[in-house]
Amino acid sequence: MNREHEPAPVDLAAESVAGEEDPGASIDMSQAPMAPGDEAPPGTPGTGEDVCPRCGGSGKLAGTTCPECQGRGKVTVGIGGA
DSSP, X not given: OOOTTSOOOOOTTTSXXXXXXXXXXXXXXXXXXXXXXXXXXXXXTTEEEEEOTXXXXXXXXXXXXXXXXXXXXXXXXXXXXX
């Protein structure tokens, strides 16, 4: 049997295996700014932006910056409800 054209064995210790990766592992959450109304840092897997419930998305309350969203008008919340 000619083994000249067989692919080289794969070292699974050095390769990623399907389903094994953590898609959020490479995201550095220590640098993401959070507002008091955020449930998680922006960009966290399983989260999304929603309108700030306190200011209705304006970023202002009584002419000052909304303390809940810190003027962004949005908060980061969990999605999916698992």
